[in-house]
Amino acid sequence: MDNKKTKIIHAAIDVFCEQGIEKAKVSDIVKKAGIAQGTFYIYFSSKLSIMPSIAQVMVEKMLVEIKKNVKETDSFVEQLRTVIDVVFTIAKDYREIFAMIYAGLASTEFLQEWETIYSPYYSWMSKFLGDAKTAGIIRETIDPDQTAVLLIGLIETVAEQTFLYSHGDKNMADIKKKEVLEFAMHGLGIK
Amino acid sequence: MDNKKTKIIHAAIDVFCEQGIEKAKVSDIVKKAGIAQGTFYIYFSSKLSIMPSIAQVMVEKMLVEIKKNVKETDSFVEQLRTVIDVVFTIAKDYREIFAMIYAGLASTEFLQEWETIYSPYYSWMSKFLGDAKTAGIIRETIDPDQTAVLLIGLIETVAEQTFLYSHGDKNMADIKKKEVLEFAMHGLGIK
Amino acid sequence: MDNKKTKIIHAAIDVFCEQGIEKAKVSDIVKKAGIAQGTFYIYFSSKLSIMPSIAQVMVEKMLVEIKKNVKETDSFVEQLRTVIDVVFTIAKDYREIFAMIYAGLASTEFLQEWETIYSPYYSWMSKFLGDAKTAGIIRETIDPDQTAVLLIGLIETVAEQTFLYSHGDKNMADIKKKEVLEFAMHGLGIK
């Protein structure tokens, strides 16, 4: 892989987290990446064009963590609980990035790429739900593809709000996670 | 009266919808509002400080529409369907604004105000769920306050994604609404 | 006298001292004067047109102090010492204003008025020197009018520099005053 490109992406993630997307400057990113200003434009055509790469890194990070923590030998509910845990953990660390990705980047330029990037995430969840449906664990009326998007949206939304608005209330995250799990279990019609 | 202030807010909503938040210029807003550039700064300290006022208008709009359309004589499920309809309709018209509000404004400056603004919305939903719980329509383990936030988040998320990503697919909105309603019904444990 | 006009002038002196001339805003002045923004323009045609009035107040203040403190029964040298004292005292309190007046206001618009305002100050000094010359206390080659300007300039310059540059050195003012007095005495050719 291109070492410099990776450096830029990670520097950008840091800077966006620290300063917010609007206030982040290309000059901050390159400073953090330890490269020259011009070098940025060898790898990315503009300041915004780095966004899909960031989203990709985040999605990969999410999938890696999910795959690492979700044990197939666990029960479905336990696995779902683990997924929720992972999403909350990442949402906590990358609040700003998350919000940004969530808002669809406030620009429709990269929508196509967006979906491509998200698809492995949705696919994993879709298969997860599909398997559970086949195994008769969740209700038969579940459409795995549709529900994957909906469920991820639900978990991410609550996770994001938890860390944006809760005033350092440590227990809040646990309460929210419990609520989401319970609602999701009923929503999926777990038997 | 705050006639000028109201003009500015509505002009800002229009401009943000048309051009996106990033590209919107203060000069466009004041032109649309029919006032001088300097007048803007009598009422708002900066371009971003309008955001809470906009959010307030959106929340009010949402509540007005919900109260207008939700008929108490309807069944709970029918009322829920109506709420989903309203959210989808407004999300469609004010996609950009919605995304922005949703992203928590990409700045932590106004978070406090945010919650104040959203609280009537959450209160309504909480009472809606509380009444249903009292009437034995939804499961007893529901915490109306927690679930209000969660349910609003679920509906808004799916609504937003629907109009951001669906490629002009007219049916998609109906499919999504149906999915959300079904998932929510199960999640709430409607009997 | 017009009460409002006086209020404006004194408010302006305060604001200029606190914020410097460049950063002083008309809005600060009127706030301090306790009047409306528009009222300022009833008494002064522009922000800068208040300058001559300020200079006048300063000159009057200077003359009042000099006349109050200089005792005709004192020796010439003692009287000169008192003048120096007064100038240093006022320079200390009104450093910014002094610098401003001194710089000729950085605008040639009010030069004519300037001279009119300063003339009683110069006149007093000229008479002071003329009397001393007649009494044979200072050298005969002194031209009282020319030397008045020169002497005032000398004292003011050193006073101003003393308070601009001396880093809170309490003794510096005394040393400078002594030096000025000595130089002036020799310059005037005191016998």
Place this chain on the structure above:
Amino acid sequence: MDNKKTKIIHAAIDVFCEQGIEKAKVSDIVKKAGIAQGTFYIYFSSKLSIMPSIAQVMVEKMLVEIKKNVKETDSFVEQLRTVIDVVFTIAKDYREIFAMIYAGLASTEFLQEWETIYSPYYSWMSKFLGDAKTAGIIRETIDPDQTAVLLIGLIETVAEQTFLYSHGDKNMADIKKKEVLEFAMHGLGIK
């Protein structure tokens, strides 16, 4: 090299002389310097931060002229007369700049730099007086360091006032120069 920086400084001096400090625009300066607007901010952090550099150029110019014109073989009085001539000449050409420097920049931000910049000028004068004192040409009670500041202040003040207030009166400069020289000679106690 600092070719660009030098260009900016000299362009700024020109523009300040032509338009006055307040009315000078950065855009005028860069236009005259033949560079882009943004380039200005690579070398100077703001419009005012160029002032110390200008003062430095002026002080250097003054010293160069003094050293060029003051001949060591001349008598002390002749040398002093030459210094006065030089100061008057430069004050005439750079009236605005002079007034600005003199007013201590109307802002205390750069006072520290100010003294650093002026020190070679004061040093030269101090040595000039010290040598004269050693040679027994001026009175023994002279403190060269103190008197250097005082003498420069005297000459500059009168020079400045001469060109600010004299209404194109050609002879005035000569009269003033003569007066200053005579007063200074007595003040220094020339034997």
Place this chain on the structure above:
DNA sequence: AATGAATGAGGATTCATTCAT
């Protein structure tokens, strides 16, 4: 005379992007 909301020209400053080395 007094008010103070409204004005809008005006200019400083920023920062994404380029390009000669």
Place this chain on the structure above:
DNA sequence: GATGAATGAATCCTCATTCAT
């Protein structure tokens, strides 16, 4: 590929001044 000085368009915001009340 890498550099980073140079660019200059873009736009926010200020604040002296006006004028209807």
